[in-house]
Amino acid sequence: MKFFALIWSNLRRKKVRTALTVGSFAVALFLYGLLAAIQTAFNQGVEVAGVDRLVVRNKVSLIMPLPVSYRERMLQIPGVKTVTYATWFGGYYQDPKNFFPQFAVEKETWLKMYPEFKVPRGEWEAFLQDREGCVVGRKTAERFGWKIGDRVPLVASIFGGVWEFNIRGIYDGTRSEDDTTQFWFRSDYLEERRTWGKGMVGWYVVQVADPNEAASVAEAIDSRFANSPWETSAESEKAFAAGFVKQVGNIQLLILVIGGVVFFTLLLVTGNAMAMAVRERTAELAVLKTIGFTDASVLWLVLGESMACALQGGVLGLAAAKLFTLRGDPTGGFLPVFYLSPAKMALGLALTLAVGVASGIIPALLAMRLKIVEALRRV
Amino acid sequence: MVRLDDNGDALIRVRDLDKTYRRGGQDVHVLRGLNLSVDEGEFVAFMGPSGSGKTTLLNLLGGLDLPTAGSITVAGDEITHLSGPKLAHWRARHVGFIFQMYNLLPVLTAFQNVELPLLLTRLSKAQRRRHVETALGLVGLKDRTDYYPRQLSGGQEQRVAIARAIVADPTFLLCDEPTGDLDRRSADEVLALLSGLASRYGKTVLMVTHDPRAAERAEVVLHLEKGALVEGTTSGPEGNGPTSKPAET
Structure with a gap:
């Protein structure tokens, strides 16, 4: 701690250079923060996936439906505890840019399947009583200024027409990474109003009694519906979410490459700045050694400077990134869980x-190996 | 008394000191079989032409460089076999350096420059402050503690350098042309300080200089030529000088 004044004074020697070096770190760490938040957003489904949940979709594609009758048949398979289903609605509110996910859900089982989502009991009861009712995630409600009792129209781009819903509840997540942008409404309302695809659902979510048996239960489900007109593909919720992310591209690799390039460039920039800083004061370092500073303490002084620069810039950049992510999803709905975790x-x-x-x-090693007599001759 | 022969009780004992550099594939003998004994509290000046080995001798005495052969003993410690870190600790404890160009750190105030050697001790902040204030008071710069080197005159800078050299109460001071960059008046002030440190506080001072007037302030003036202390070594103004015999081995 007593050497801090010395390190700090050296950093203030060339204020512009220090500011630029600290700025480089700040920009790089700000970018890192955003990339990390994007990665979290893409992996959110994978990270929060329940270990005891399977997703069963049409073997051909997720956009192909499955018969609603599969539910009862799945419940007969040993190891299956609960089954629910949902259908992608694909609507928008007022403007096609106002994207957020809407699902027609099976009202009796949906919430039981997802205990991480919390809806006040009274609100859920109201939802169950209202065929045109819906439950909205907190973020979406705040985004559009919706409150309970509002009647909201959605343009149904898949099923056609304008559909109106009564907001009966607002749900919250129990964890910060839970997605609270979803919009749930009753599948019987969808079934009643749609003109095509009746008797079909988008996908099933199956809760298994024992997570260790998940693989064998998934296999049993697929076997049960093999060679039918609607064959299934059952997989863990985590695998399903990971596959969903892969459809967008190898986000992980992209983020790693961008992050790697940024940090490597930062390394070159700051390495050069530190090398200059040390070269300029060779004689001063020699004086310190003359006074009695050991080679190791000179090494730590130089390292202390580069680490102090890094730390200041890093804290600034991360703080800026945190503030930015606190404003929420900057894409208008495509990154529902956009936050920078501790x-x-x-x-x-x-x-x-x-x-x-x-x-x-x-530079620190060069300073450490500096020969006092030779360095003093350069004064 | 400074002696060119061996004196077992001396503070600094140099025996058969050789220093050879290799330059351009050839050996350059800078010091050859040098012997010297300096007692505590003496003010010794080394004179001689450029390349005679004055600064090399100072570097060896200060543990900044290692001899090719021979030994240097200070207050009973043989320093020529000390390893890097031990030598650094020894320097911090025993040697105060004063350079021609002052070599203050420009980013530190006078106070912080003087405090530097104390950062290597276990003294508390308050203790360090007291020591620094005492040292700056001793060189007459107590009112300049917060000044940066660029705000001081050359003479004041050198006085701060002297304060830095004495603040940890070293065993002896090594001064390399301490007045070489100063005007006459400032040089006189600095020399008066050094001579006072020796006479009043019993501090041993070894000084390299080209300036005969500076050398006059020393109790003893030794001449180096081609790496050896030579005939004609003279005593200082007080006449208690060394023998004028050449080095005996």
Whole structure:
């Protein structure tokens, strides 16, 4: 701690250079924060997936439906505890840009399948009583300024026409990564109004009695419907969500490549700045050694400077990214869970310090190996 | 008394000191079989032409460089076999350096510059403050603690450098051309300070200089030529100088 004044004074020696170096870290860490939030958004489904839940879809494609009659048949398979289903509605509110996911859900079983979502009992009861009722996630309700009792029209781009719903409840997630942008309405309302696809649902969600038996239950479901007109593909909710993300592309790799390039560039920029900083004061370092500073303490002084730069920039960048993500999804609905978790922030900070050490280590080693007599001759 | 022969009780004992550099594939003998004993509290000046080995001798005495052969013993510690970190600790404890160009850190205030050697000790912040204030008071710059080197004159900078050299109460001071960059008046002030440190506080001072007027302030003036202390070594103004014999081995 007593060497802090020395490190701080050295950082203030070239204020512009220090500011630019700190700024480089801040920009890089801001970008890292956004990439981490995007990655979280894409992986949200994978991360929150229930270990005891299977998703059963049409073997051909997710957009192909399955008969509603499969529910009863699935319930007969050993190991299956509960079955619910949902259908993608694909509507929008006022403007096609106002995207948010809407599902027609099986009202009796849907909420039991997802205990991570909380709806006040009275509101859920009201939903069950109203065929045109709907339950909306907190984020979507806040986004459009909806409140309970409102009647909202959605344009149904798949089923056609304008559908009106009564908001009967607002749900919240129990975890910060839970998606609260969804819009649930009753499948019997869909069944009643739609003119085609009657008797079909989008996909099933199956709860298994024992998560260890999930693979064999999935196999049993697919076997049960093999060679039928609507063959199934059952998989864990995690695998389903991961597959969904893969449809968009290899987001993970993309983020890793962008992040890697950013940090590598940062390493070169700050490494160069530190090398210049050390080269400019060779004689001063020699004086410190003359006074009695050991080689190791000189090494730590230089490393301390690069780490102090990194830490300041890193904290600034991460704080800016956190503030940015606190404003929520910047895409208007495509990244429903857009937030920077403390774990990702800690990782960012660790990466910052690692780059700080890596960029300072060569100049620090040069400073450590400096021969006092030779360096003093350069004064 | 400074002696060119061996004196077992001396504070600094140099025996058969050789220093050879290799330059351009050839050995350059900078110091050859040098012997010297300096007692505690003496103010010794080394004079000689450029390349005579003055600064090399100072570097070896200060543990900044290692000799090719021979030994240096300070207050009973043989320093020529100390490893890097031990030598650094030894320097911090025993040596105060004063350079021609002052070598203050420009980003630190006078106070912070003087405090530097104390950062290597276990003194508390308050204790460090007291020591620094005492040292700056001793060189007459107590009112300049918050000044940066660029805000001080050359003479004041050198006085801050002296305060930095004495703040940890080292065993001896090594001064390399301490007045080489100063005007006459400032040089006189600095020399008066050094001589006072030796006479009043019993501090041992070894100074390299080209300036005969600076050398006059020393109790003893030793001449180096081609790496050896030579005939003609003279005593200072107080006449209690060394023997004028060449080095005996």
